[in-house]
Amino acid sequence: MSNRVDPSWRPDESSADIFAEHTWLQGAFLTAIAFGMEFILYVMTCYFLWTRRDPINKRQNTFLMCYISIIFVLSVLTMGSMLEFTQLSFIDGRIIPGGPATFENQMFSLPIDNLGNVVIVLTSWFCDIINVWRCFVIYKPCRVPSWVVNIVPILLYLGSVAFGILLLKQVSAVSGSPWDASGINFIIPYYSMVLALNILVTALIVLRLLFYRHHIVRALGKNFGHQYASLATVIVESATIYSTFSLLFLVPFASNSPVAQLFLQPLSTVQCVSTFLIIFRVAIGKGWSTETYANVMHSSFRASETIGGSTNPRSKKNSSLSSNALASYNREGTGNEAIMLGAVKSPSNWFDGKKDSVDGIEISTFVERSKV
Structure with missing residues (x-):
């Protein structure tokens, strides 16, 4: 059965205008879908930030809860204004010349x-x-x-x-409309700054x-590498989703x-x-911090100190070993990949990246430190 309607029912507008109306309305639908995803993420993030508070990260988690709550309130206002404006354009003001x-x-x-x-x-x-800030932390x-x-x-952010x-x-x-205003239309330079900033940060x-x-x-x-730098980690930490939509x-x-208009809304x-x-990711303890790379490599170094056996350091402070001094390792003896049991604990503080312990590392193969 065809979805085509009687041509006499169509508004007295050009095909280009009708196509533009389709994109505006479909953009509103896409926004509603994205808002549903945002709401679920907001609730889940608040839950984990609240339930995983401890004396070390209590202040950080409280700050992040307030921060995402502000963003969510702004998003609710965005959604409400968009729905109301869509209603005005397609119902109350639909007979405007051009549709x-x-x-x-x-x-x-x-x-x-304006809201x-x-x-x-x-x-x-x-x-x-x-x-x-994430770019600053990761570098x-x-x-x-x-x-x-x-x-x-930073300059692009200040420009935006x-x-x-x-x-x-x-x-x-x-x-x-600012498109009809005399002088500079600031929509173009504003979005240029925002899109350039996000695409650059994503690439970095x-x-x-x-x-x-x-x-x-x-x-x-x-x-073990997949756990700390998987495809999902790269996509989330770099805000690739938003940068992709920006390009679209x-x-x-x-x-x-x-x-x-389909992607703008x-x-x-x-x-x-x-x-x-x-x-x-921060709330569930998987967010990348300033010390994640050094901690992972440090755990490898500590494991390599036990030759042909296993080591299980528990509740020990990090030594002064720096990430620059960490060397690569050659596996010898069995010729098999090292078997890792357990995991390195994620940093408890997302802002300063401090780490209190390394727990549950085992290696069941012969490991030797190589010269760099």
Whole structure:
């Protein structure tokens, strides 16, 4: 059975306008789906942050709960304003010349749309700073100072804040659309800054995590390397989901295609999902910290001190062994991969990366430290 309707029922609009309306409405549906995922992640993250509090991470977990709660409230406001504006464009203002798509593009001055614009920009600021901080943390053990690596992301973030303020001032001042305003349309430079920032940060984090993965696999084997630098870890820690959606928006936007609206509307909610995934990993003790790489390699070094046997260090402080002094290892004797039983405990504090103990490491093969 065909889904085509009687042509006489179609609005008196061009096919291009009707296609644009389809993308606007489908974008609203995608946003609703992403918001459902965000809500589930928010509840789960709060649960783990609350139940896994201890004297060491209590203040950190409380801060993160407040932080994601602010982001979630902003996202609720974004969702509410988008649904109300969609209702206005497709029902109350549907007979505007050009149809609902024109309404969506032109009526920036409505209070409900102003609310949505404000909370979208605020949400972006809150989420982007997390990504910049994660990049700073992951590059902390790097020989090059972390602030040198992150100077461009920091400048892009400050630029996005500045253009975000100018954009909000513009959309609240014009009576119609900023696309019709005289002078600079700050939508373009603002989104350019935001997208460039997130794509750059994603690329930097992916490259660094792949570097860590290479060295962990060399020292401990593929199975243990997957635990600390798996594909899922790389995708979540680098906010790849949001960067991918950003590119899906940017490409059709650059070609002036209505398909851009399909990805523009859920962009803010997808950014929240990406941020919540990062903090969820922190809540369950799997978030990458400044000392994760050094701790994993340190555990390998301690295990190698027992030749042909096993070692089970428990509740011992880290020695002064630095990540720069850690060497790779050659497995000899049996010729088999080392068998790892147990796991290295994740750092208890996400911000400073301090680690209190290494627990449950066993190696059932002959291991020898090699010269570098």
